[in-house]
Amino acid sequence: MATISDVARVAGVSVSTVSYAINGSRPISEATRLRVFAAMDALSYQPHAMARGLASKRSRILGLHFPMEDRGLGFTELEFVVGAADTAFAGGYHLILSPLMSEQPRELLQLTQQGLVDGVILMEVLQDDPRVEALRALRFPFAMIGRCADNRGIDYVDTDFESTMSDAVCYLAALGHTSLAYITQSHQTFDSGYGPVVRTCATFTQTLLQHDIAGAIYFCGASAADGNAILRTIFEEQPAVTALLAMNDRALVGIVQGLDDLGYSLPADISLVTLVSSMRIGELFRPPVTTFAVPSSEMARLGVELLIDRLENPAHPIRQLLIPCTMVDQGSAAAPAHMHVVRV
Amino acid sequence: MATISDVARVAGVSVSTVSYAINGSRPISEATRLRVFAAMDALSYQPHAMARGLASKRSRILGLHFPMEDRGLGFTELEFVVGAADTAFAGGYHLILSPLMSEQPRELLQLTQQGLVDGVILMEVLQDDPRVEALRALRFPFAMIGRCADNRGIDYVDTDFESTMSDAVCYLAALGHTSLAYITQSHQTFDSGYGPVVRTCATFTQTLLQHDIAGAIYFCGASAADGNAILRTIFEEQPAVTALLAMNDRALVGIVQGLDDLGYSLPADISLVTLVSSMRIGELFRPPVTTFAVPSSEMARLGVELLIDRLENPAHPIRQLLIPCTMVDQGSAAAPAHMHVVRV
DNA sequence: GTGAAAGCGCTAACAC
DNA sequence: GTGTTAGCGCTTTCAC
Numbered sequence: 001m002a003t004i005s006d007v008a009r010v011a012g013v014s015v016s017t018v019s020y021a022i023n024g025s026r027p028i029s030e031a032t033r034l035r036v037f038a039a040m041d042a043l044s045y046q047p048h049a050m051a052r053g054l055a056s057k058r059s060r061i062l063g064l065h066f067p068m069e070d071r072g073l074g075f076t077e078l079e080f081v082v083g084a085a086d087t088a089f090a091g092g093y094h095l096i097l098s099p100l101m102s103e104q105p106r107e108l109l110q111l112t113q114q115g116l117v118d119g120v121i122l123m124e125v126l127q128d129d130p131r132v133e134a135l136r137a138l139r140f141p142f143a144m145i146g147r148c149a150d151n152r153g154i155d156y157v158d159t160d161f162e163s164t165m166s167d168a169v170c171y172l173a174a175l176g177h178t179s180l181a182y183i184t185q186s187h188q189t190f191d192s193g194y195g196p197v198v199r200t201c202a203t204f205t206q207t208l209l210q211h212d213i214a215g216a217i218y219f220c221g222a223s224a225a226d227g228n229a230i231l232r233t234i235f236e237e238q239p240a241v242t243a244l245l246a247m248n249d250r251a252l253v254g255i256v257q258g259l260d261d262l263g264y265s266l267p268a269d270i271s272l273v274t275l276v277s278s279m280r281i282g283e284l285f286r287p288p289v290t291t292f293a294v295p296s297s298e299m300a301r302l303g304v305e306l307l308i309d310r311l312e313n314p315a316h317p318i319r320q321l322l323i324p325c326t327m328v329d330q331g332s333a334a335a336p337a338h339m340h341v342v343r344v
Numbered sequence: 345m346a347t348i349s350d351v352a353r354v355a356g357v358s359v360s361t362v363s364y365a366i367n368g369s370r371p372i373s374e375a376t377r378l379r380v381f382a383a384m385d386a387l388s389y390q391p392h393a394m395a396r397g398l399a400s401k402r403s404r405i406l407g408l409h410f411p412m413e414d415r416g417l418g419f420t421e422l423e424f425v426v427g428a429a430d431t432a433f434a435g436g437y438h439l440i441l442s443p444l445m446s447e448q449p450r451e452l453l454q455l456t457q458q459g460l461v462d463g464v465i466l467m468e469v470l471q472d473d474p475r476v477e478a479l480r481a482l483r484f485p486f487a488m489i490g491r492c493a494d495n496r497g498i499d500y501v502d503t504d505f506e507s508t509m510s511d512a513v514c515y516l517a518a519l520g521h522t523s524l525a526y527i528t529q530s531h532q533t534f535d536s537g538y539g540p541v542v543r544t545c546a547t548f549t550q551t552l553l554q555h556d557i558a559g560a561i562y563f564c565g566a567s568a569a570d571g572n573a574i575l576r577t578i579f580e581e582q583p584a585v586t587a588l589l590a591m592n593d594r595a596l597v598g599i600v601q602g603l604d605d606l607g608y609s610l611p612a613d614i615s616l617v618t619l620v621s622s623m624r625i626g627e628l629f630r631p632p633v634t635t636f637a638v639p640s641s642e643m644a645r646l647g648v649e650l651l652i653d654r655l656e657n658p659a660h661p662i663r664q665l666l667i668p669c670t671m672v673d674q675g676s677a678a679a680p681a682h683m684h685v686v687r688v
Numbered sequence: 689g690t691g692a693a694a695g696c697g698c699t700a701a702c703a704c
Numbered sequence: 705g706t707g708t709t710a711g712c713g714c715t716t717t718c719a720c
Contacts (some may be wrong), residue, residue, distance in 0.1 A: 001457075003713055014691045019715060026716095046457040050397035051713030056697050059394060061440070066426075078422035082410075085441040094440045094460065096405070097429040113345075113390035115697090179492065211702060224627060257630045283568060284628050286601050345696055358707045370700095373705060395697030398712045436699060459713090 083300030227254025229248030288330035427644030471537030571598025611678035632674035
């Protein structure tokens with residue numbers, strides 16, 4: 001509970017000298033510096049965060065805006081949150097969580113206008129995100145984990161969905177598959193402009209054309225039951241399918257189980273890969289599922305670093321980073337059987 | 345960026361009147377109150393968090409202390425974090441995350457002594473937790489999600505491990521099982537005094553005695569491989585075993601897979617239940633695993649409410665809440681086969 | 689290289 | 705029921 005003036009008194013210097021000694025914002029003679037630090041830990045002094053924030057107009061707190069939706073919670077999200085908090089801490093910042101249920105920018109504005117946070121990190125960014133407009137209008141510092149349709153002037157780090165999807169299709173094509181099904185998230189998610197879905201769908205279609213192979217996109221809800229159900233649709237509409245790509249962790253269970261129920265075994269009868277999943281999701285299954293794993297912690301770290309850098313060096317050029325997923329081969333994909341038995 | 349004096353000027357009242365109108369800490373005539381609020385949203389005024397914090401000595405920020413260990417990340421943890429943030433927000437507080445890698449109280453002290461947080465919520469509490477000593481010595485407000493050996497004077501909410509374990513054993517005993525194996529976490533975890541492990545082990549042993557049935561405890565690391573490996577040990581040491589209880593989400597995959605590899609099918613050849621897991625973990629498996637599910641969000645909510653209540657009503661009596669897990673029957677446990685074939 | 693002092697925007701006595 | 709004002713603990717300009 002010691003204050004800066006206690007320290008000043010004990011060290012026999014003025015308050016401002018103590019302040020400068022702490023912040024290094026102006027030269028201090030070695031002798032005084034030592035006396036000041038000695039006084040500081042004699043009193044076990046801790047600068048008062050609120051006072052400092054009020055005077056300096058910088059709270060050294062970052063906000064993590066985290067809209068929770070029915071996409072729900074997975075391993076990836078926690079890795080993000082923890083990674084972000086760690087990185088913030090390492091950079092001398094604290095992280096506050098805004099797990100607001102809506103993408104409405106209202107509460108976000110409240111947060112920023114209260115002077116509580118110096119900057120905001122946006123997660124689960126939509127192609128056309130109201131939060132972005134709001135923050136831009138306020139000229140409030142922010143960075144995104146994810147990206148919009150128009151990202152001009154915005155620092156972000158995102159999964160490189162395009163290269164990941166392209167890698168995945170190429171991988172399956174190279175194995176000899178010529179009829180793919182891409183199981184993505186719900187139609188509503190697509191319609192809402194959620195980048196990961198929009199981008200992967202686009203790239204899927206393009207890459208099919210490039211390789212001149214067949215394929216179709218299947219929208220699928222976020223439950224095991226939905227995953228299970230989508231299989232019947234796929235096998236009806238596309239009986240020649242030999243490989244499945246999924247980017248829907250919640251449905252994956254249902255897909256794996258459904259395949260087993262239908263008597264398909266991986267990878268002998270059909271191939272399956274999961275995209276943009278946690279490194280850990282694939283190994284939950286039997287057999288484990290080959291995963292294009294999203295580097296969540298690294299993205300969180302980069303997102304926070306981007307924001308801190310922007311706050312401390314406003315003039316730095318904008319940085320926009322795309323991180324591809326790395327494939328973890330778990331053996332659930334292989335060359336297609338020459339004779340694929342079609343079932344009803 | 346309007347300040348309280350802008351509001352006062354526009355409303356034609358003094359700053360203190362505005363302050364009191366906002367905080368309701370003293371009676372204001374309806375007419376003035378209206379004028380003040382009109383001025384506030386004409387200027388879209390937001391009180392400055394730091395200034396308010398400095399003057400009132402209350403930041404309205406809560407710290408969530410979250411030591412991350414090799415027990416690692418699961419669904420449960422994120423549910424806690426999000427639940428806590430939500431509840432804090434609903435109560436007019438913000439939540440900052442301290443995902444510190446150590447249980448060392450040092451950084452925790454820093455956090456508390458900087459006046460950044462009004463109180464702290466401790467997660468992953470050890471039986472004899474150094475953070476508790478530290479916080480107590482400082483007379484710093486805190487609540488726990490979890491509990492220690494000595495909880496005198498501390499508000500906490502915890503899983504009722506005792507009743508959960510007892511319920512689970514009774515459930516299996518009622519099905520007719522007479523030889524149980526409890527697969528818990530690592531021996532180090534036990535030795536470190538981690539409550540969930542310590543308590544469930546104790547209750548397991550007691551409940552066996554009460555029911556006069558056989559059983560043993562198996563320590564198991566936090567990986568699928570460990571889960572897989574422990575099965576061989578179990579079947580060697582306890583060939584008559586007919587039911588498994590697990591409280592180790594990371595190893596569960598390995599257990600389920602290992603059982604399948606060994607040719608056991610659930611629940612025909614052996615029964616399996618998982619304890620204190622996320623509601624969602626059990627359904628990841630095939631067949632799904634009967635789960636004694638921990639109400640993570642509810643516990644997080646209660647933990648935060650306990651702390652907020654303590655802050656706002658320091659005189660309230662201490663509250664210590666135990667929440668039992670609720671069983672979600674997924675069919676992985678059944679009566680034992682009359683003839684259990686022992687395998688090598 | 690160091691000190692004095694004016695705020696930062698708010699709360700909470702203390703006055704009336 | 706309302707106004708005045710002295711801080712809260714720090715940063716930072718200005719002066720020396």
